[in-house]
Amino acid sequence: MVKKLDILILRSFTGPFLATFLIALFVLTMQFFWLYIDDLVGKGLDMGTLAYLTGLVAVTWVPLALPLALLLSSIMTFGNLGETFELVAIKSAGIPLIRFMRPLLIATIMLSGIAFLFANNIIPVANLKLNALKYDIIVKKPAFDIKEGIFYDKIDGYVIKIGKKDADDSTIHNVIIYEKNYSLQDHFMVAQSGVMRITPDQRFLEFELHNGWNYQENGNRYSPNTEFIRLGFKTYKKEFDLSTFMFNKTEDSLFKYDPKMLSLRQIDIALDSFEAADKVFYTRSQKDLKTFLSFLRYKDSSWSTVKKVQADNKIKTFDSIIPDSLRMTVFDGAISSLNSGKGQVELMASEYSSRQEMIRKHWIEWNRKLTLSFACIVLFMVGAPLGSIIRKGGLGTPLIFAIAFFVLFNMLNTFGEKFAKEGVTSVFTGMWLSTLVLVPIGLFLTYKAMRDSQLFNKEFYFRLFKKKSKEKADV
Numbered sequence: 001m002v003k004k005l006d007i008l009i010l011r012s013f014t015g016p017f018l019a020t021f022l023i024a025l026f027v028l029t030m031q032f033f034w035l036y037i038d039d040l041v042g043k044g045l046d047m048g049t050l051a052y053l054t055g056l057v058a059v060t061w062v063p064l065a066l067p068l069a070l071l072l073s074s075i076m077t078f079g080n081l082g083e084t085f086e087l088v089a090i091k092s093a094g095i096p097l098i099r100f101m102r103p104l105l106i107a108t109i110m111l112s113g114i115a116f117l118f119a120n121n122i123i124p125v126a127n128l129k130l131n132a133l134k135y136d137i138i139v140k141k142p143a144f145d146i147k148e149g150i151f152y153d154k155i156d157g158y159v160i161k162i163g164k165k166d167a168d169d170s171t172i173h174n175v176i177i178y179e180k181n182y183s184l185q186d187h188f189m190v191a192q193s194g195v196m197r198i199t200p201d202q203r204f205l206e207f208e209l210h211n212g213w214n215y216q217e218n219g220n221r222y223s224p225n226t227e228f229i230r231l232g233f234k235t236y237k238k239e240f241d242l243s244t245f246m247f248n249k250t251e252d253s254l255f256k257y258d259p260k261m262l263s264l265r266q267i268d269i270a271l272d273s274f275e276a277a278d279k280v281f282y283t284r285s286q287k288d289l290k291t292f293l294s295f296l297r298y299k300d301s302s303w304s305t306v307k308k309v310q311a312d313n314k315i316k317t318f319d320s321i322i323p324d325s326l327r328m329t330v331f332d333g334a335i336s337s338l339n340s341g342k343g344q345v346e347l348m349a350s351e352y353s354s355r356q357e358m359i360r361k362h363w364i365e366w367n368r369k370l371t372l373s374f375a376c377i378v379l380f381m382v383g384a385p386l387g388s389i390i391r392k393g394g395l396g397t398p399l400i401f402a403i404a405f406f407v408l409f410n411m412l413n414t415f416g417e418k419f420a421k422e423g424v425t426s427v428f429t430g431m432w433l434s435t436l437v438l439v440p441i442g443l444f445l446t447y448k449a450m451r452d453s454q455l456f457n458k459e460f461y462f463r464l465f466k467k468k469s470k471e472k473a474d475v
Contacts (some may be wrong), residue, residue, distance in 0.1 A: 005090070006103040009077070013104055016076040021069035021078055028061040029054065040137065053137070056130040063119045063372040070108060071379035072402035077104070079398050083376065097450045101384050107382040115215070116373035120263050128261040146196070153207070155240050162196075172196050175209060177238065181216075188215040191236070198242070205240040259358075259365040267366045274359050281355070285348050289341060360427055364420055367431035371413075378435055379409065381442030385449035398403030409434050 032041070071456075081087045090100055146152045152160045163174025172194050173335055179187040191212030198205055219226030259267060322330055382405055390397055412434035418431030431435075 005100055007094070009081075009100055009103050010107065012080060013077045013107070014075060016072035017069055020076070021065055021070040024065040024068040024072075025058055025061055028065055029058045032057045032061075037135070045137065049133075049137075053130075053133055056126050056133065059126040060130060062125060063123065066111060066115050067372070067375040067379045068402070068406050070111065070376050071383040071406060074104065074380050074383030074388040075390070075398040075402055078384055079390055079392045082391030084389055087391070096112075097263050097385070097388060097446070098424070101251075104384065105377075105380065108376055112376040115376055116369060119369040119372055124261045124263055124266075127258075131258070131261075138465055155242070165196075170196055172207075174205070175212070177207075187219045189213070189236075189238070203242055205242055207238040209236045209238065210234065216264060259362045262362075262365065264366060264369060267362050271359065271362055274355065274362070277355070281331045281348075281352065288348070290343055356423075357421075360421060360423065363427040364417060364431060366418075367427060371431050371435060374435060375409065377415060378438050378442060379405070382445060385442070385445040388449045389445065405438075409438060412437055 078087070081090075091097070146162055147162060147313055148162055148165055150161070152162075157180040159178040162172045163176075165172050173192065175189075175191045175194050177189040179189070181187050189209070189212060193211065194207055194209040196205070196207055214229075214231040214233065214236070216229045216231075218229065259270070262270065270279035323423040383402070386401055386405075387398065390401065392398065416425070416430035416433030418430075419425040419433075420427045424430075426435075
């Protein structure tokens with residue numbers, strides 16, 4: 001049954017949570033654009049593409065923005081209640097801290113479930129489309145722009161220089177065009193003036209040149225007998241293909257095999273495939289090695305008999321039974337077989353290492369979907385008692401503590417994932433490292449908050465220090 005106390009706390013929590021969630025999502029989204037700003041500037045992207053890109057980036061950051069928003073808003077909520085002495089009134093009525101944390105804990109568990117569904121069903125699709133769009137933007141050439149007095153080489157096979165452009169940005173003067181020719185010399189064209197325009201379908205750049213010359217040299221590059229051609233013209237039209245400047249959409253399926261694009265069910269299927277492939281890999285490895293280690297085919301029950309004959313004849317070493325005339329040939333063959341076997345083993349080891357790395361990546365993504373959703377509960381367990389201890393509302397003090405704990409959470413996540421990728425720790429330990437560290441901290445803060453601890457009260461430490469100083473002076 002929902003009581004007035006639950007409604008009061010939920011109302012106090014909703015406003016700060018929505019505000020901090022939007023702020024956190026905005027900051028995390030801007031982090032993407034700061035990282036890829038060099039790949040976005042000058043590409044001539046339209047507003048629709050930029051809006052679509054921003055939406056995809058924002059969606060991918062939702063699972064990380066939720067824990068941060070819950071941490072900051074829970075500190076602000078309980079800090080505001082403590083600053084206005086509402087916490088004191090609630091506790092004086094005999095209501096324990098756990099009781100008035102209960103509605104927010106239930107809301108946090110629901111948000112955690114939403115975060116999991118989001119990470120499992122929506123994030124893979126968003127990552128798939130984001131990677132395809134990001135690839136298209138990165139490979140797209142900068143927007144077409146020829147400046148006065150500068151050699152322009154962005155059109156494949158051509159270098160263009162324009163001496164001057166009129167105010168209409170279309171009429172040009174003193175035009176020089178180099179056309180790449182892989183035989184003798186590049187073709188060379190000059191013109192006194194002309195008109196530059198782009199065709200209506202945006203596919204070609206058209207130059208209508210006036211009063212110029214076209215220079216070409218033809219012939220065999222290895223022969224001194226070449227042909228030089230100089231062609232004068234009053235009007236000449238030249239078209240340049242602009243297809244490389246167009247924004248081409250890549251199929252999403254190109255990136256669908258990345259584990260970040262998979263749901264839990266799809267990751268489980270992929271891991272089962274890896275396990276089945278491992279059995280085939282071991283069988284194939286044994287067959288490949290038998291090719292180079294031919295003595296393995298004789299490893300049977302009769303080998304003990306050979307060892308007994310060797311002992312009876314007092315043969316100490318293997319080379320003692322080989323004739324001198326064949327010894328070098330046998331040794332060279334053995335060394336060649338061993339080197340070939342060594343190369344095969346190194347190749348199989350590299351393949352096995354790559355396979356294990358791919359398996360770890362799949363397990364990392366499998367655990368990530370759970371850790372980010374469970375992080376909502378963990379950071380709430382830290383933020384709620386922390387707010388009731390510091391008893392400060394607003395954005396000042398709560399923001400400082402929230403940033404400190406979120407940086408700790410993010411660093412532990414980053415280090416743990418790195419350790420898991422490199423095989424330093426197990427995937428479970430690496431991906432759940434932040435949870436294993438922050439849960440005890442949250443329990444400790446809850447214990448302190450239930451006993452009205454002065455853990456972050458500077459006046460308490462000042463009085464304690466003053467008391468200790470006085471005791472020393474009396475002694």
